[in-house]
Amino acid sequence: MISHFGYDTMPNATIPTTRPNSAMPPGPRGTLILGMLGKLRASRLDFYLQLAQEYGDLVSFRIAHRRVYLASHPDLIEQVLVTDARHYIKHFGARLYKPVLGNGLVTSEGDFWLRQRKLSQPAFLKSRIQAYVPVMAELTDRAVSRWSDGQQVDIHEQFSELTSAIALKTLFDLDDPGDRETFVHALRNVFTDLTGRLFSSGGLLPLWVPTPANRRIQRGIRHLYSVVDGYIARGRTRSTPGTDLLSRLIAARDDDGQPMTDRQLREEAMTLYLAGHETTALTLTWAWYLLAQHPQVEEKLLAEWSAVLGGRTPGIDDLTKLPYTDAVLTEAMRVYPPVYLVGREALCDLELGGYRVPKGTTIFMSQWVSHRDPRYFSDPEEFRPERWLDGLAQRIPRYAYYPFGGGPRVCIGQAFALMEAAILLAGVGQQYRFTIDPGPPVEMDPQITLLPKGGIPVTLKRR
Ligand code: HEM
Numbered sequence: 001m002i003s004h005f006g007y008d009t010m011p012n013a014t015i016p017t018t019r020p021n022s023a024m025p026p027g028p029r030g031t032l033i034l035g036m037l038g039k040l041r042a043s044r045l046d047f048y049l050q051l052a053q054e055y056g057d058l059v060s061f062r063i064a065h066r067r068v069y070l071a072s073h074p075d076l077i078e079q080v081l082v083t084d085a086r087h088y089i090k091h092f093g094a095r096l097y098k099p100v101l102g103n104g105l106v107t108s109e110g111d112f113w114l115r116q117r118k119l120s121q122p123a124f125l126k127s128r129i130q131a132y133v134p135v136m137a138e139l140t141d142r143a144v145s146r147w148s149d150g151q152q153v154d155i156h157e158q159f160s161e162l163t164s165a166i167a168l169k170t171l172f173d174l175d176d177p178g179d180r181e182t183f184v185h186a187l188r189n190v191f192t193d194l195t196g197r198l199f200s201s202g203g204l205l206p207l208w209v210p211t212p213a214n215r216r217i218q219r220g221i222r223h224l225y226s227v228v229d230g231y232i233a234r235g236r237t238r239s240t241p242g243t244d245l246l247s248r249l250i251a252a253r254d255d256d257g258q259p260m261t262d263r264q265l266r267e268e269a270m271t272l273y274l275a276g277h278e279t280t281a282l283t284l285t286w287a288w289y290l291l292a293q294h295p296q297v298e299e300k301l302l303a304e305w306s307a308v309l310g311g312r313t314p315g316i317d318d319l320t321k322l323p324y325t326d327a328v329l330t331e332a333m334r335v336y337p338p339v340y341l342v343g344r345e346a347l348c349d350l351e352l353g354g355y356r357v358p359k360g361t362t363i364f365m366s367q368w369v370s371h372r373d374p375r376y377f378s379d380p381e382e383f384r385p386e387r388w389l390d391g392l393a394q395r396i397p398r399y400a401y402y403p404f405g406g407g408p409r410v411c412i413g414q415a416f417a418l419m420e421a422a423i424l425l426a427g428v429g430q431q432y433r434f435t436i437d438p439g440p441p442v443e444m445d446p447q448i449t450l451l452p453k454g455g456i457p458v459t460l461k462r463r
Helices: 037-042 044-055 074-083 110-124 126-145 155-172 177-198 212-237 245-251 262-292 295-308 316-321 323-335 414-429
Strands: 058-063 066-071 088-090 152-154 342-346 350-352 355-357 362-365 432-436 444-446 450-452 457-462
Touching (some): 066 074, 074 342, 074 350, 074 362, 155 245, 177 262, 245 262, 262 295, 262 450, 295 323, 316 414, 323 414
Parallel strands (some): 066 362
Antiparallel strands (some): 088 342, 152 457, 342 362, 444 450
16 A cells, blocks of 8 residues: 555565455446446546555556456566566556567567567667667757757657667668658657547547548558568678667577568567667656756756766766766656556466456556655655666665566566766756756656657756
C-alpha cells in the first residue's frame, strides 16, 4: 500500500504473502460493460495512482472484457518481469502495431524473440555504441547552430527532430535531410492511420479487409517497406561494412551461422527507430521543462559542465565525469518516465503476491506510480537530483525505479539512450537556456509514451 511512512530508505514495505492463492486482489467494480475504461480514458495517470493509493500493491479491475491487475510493489514487479518472465508475453497494447513492426524485438515472443535479441545485442555493447558519440555531438552542434537568441520554439519538437536525425544516422547512415524526410513522412502516415483505426468503427475489421481506409494503410505500409528495403539493399552491397546499426545487424550470425532475412532486418530496424528516438527526445524535453523551473539545479549543472567540459560538447572520455548530469537525467526520468507503463499477459494460471492470476490476465506495472512511491522516494513530487548522489539506487529495491523496464525484455538501447541524453543535455545547455512561455500549464498526454499535450513552448536565451 502506498503510505506516508519512511523516505528514500525503506526497502522492506509489506506485500501480501499469506492469502490463500485462490483470492483475487481487491479493486473497483466499474461499470458492467466497460469496466474502468471510462475512468482510464479520462485521466490515465491519476487513475493508476489512485488505484494504488486506494487498494494497495496489487489491484484488480476490468477494462471492457479484460481482467487487469496493477502491480505496484517492487517485489511483485520483479516477479512478473524477471522471475516468472517465461510465463508472460507482452500485453495487448504492445501488439497494436504488429501490422507494421511485425516480429521486431518489441513485438516478438518466445524462441524467435530470443534469437533476434541475441543477434542484436552485440550491436548495443558499450564498446560498439561509443562510436556514435561524435555523431551525436556533431548533430547536436548543428541543431543548436540554427537557433537564435529570443526565438520561440517547442522543445518537444526540437528534441524529437534532433533524436530522429541521430537515430537515422546511427541506424541507417542517413545524412541528407531530404532522405530523412522521406522516411519520417512514410512512417508518420502509417502510424497516424493505424492509430486512427482504433477510434473508428472500421478498426474492428481486420486489416486485410479491403475497405478504403485499410487499402490506404496497406499502401502506406508497402511504401514504408520499400523505403527501408532500399537502405537494406544499400547496406548489403557496401564494399566495406559500415558502423551503423543496420550494417551490424546485416553482419550478425546466429548460433547456426544464419543471418537475418531482409524482412527480419526491416522489422528490427523500424522497431529500433520507433523505440529509440521518441523516448530519448522525451527524456530531454521533460528534463528541460524541470530545469526551467529549478534554476538552482541548472546552476549546479553549469558548474559541472564548466569544470569538466569548458564549453565543449561531451566526448566519450567526459561521460563518466558528469555525475550531476547523470543524477539530473535519472531524476527527470523518475518524475516524468518516458515509458510510464509496461504490461504483460499471463500464459497460464499463476500466482502473484499470494493472489491468483488466471491465464489471460493482463498485469500492468506503472513507472508513473512506482516512481512516486513515498516508501522509496521522500517528497516524490519534488524534482531533487541530489537524492541520487548518496547511493539511493543501492538502498532501494531494484524495481522501485525502472525507466528501462527489466528482466530479459529490458530495454536494449539503455546505454545508447543514456549516452545520447547526457550529450544532448550538456551540448545544448552550455549554449542556451529555456524559459517556458506564459500560458496554460503544460498537460500530459499519456499515449504509448508520456507526451506533453500540444508541446512545450519556450523562448531560447543564449548564454
Ligand atoms: C530514455 C530512452 C528510453 C526509454 C525510457 C526506454 C524504455 C524502454 C522500456 C521500459 C522497455 C521495456 C518495455 C517492456 O518491458 O514492455 C524498452 C524496450 C526496448 N527498447 Fe527502449 N527505451 C529508451 C531508449 C531506447 C533506445 C535508444 C533504443 C534503441 C536504439 C531502444 C530500443 C528498445 C527495444 C528494441 C526494446 C525491446 C527489447 C526487447 O523486448 O527485447 N530503447 N525500452
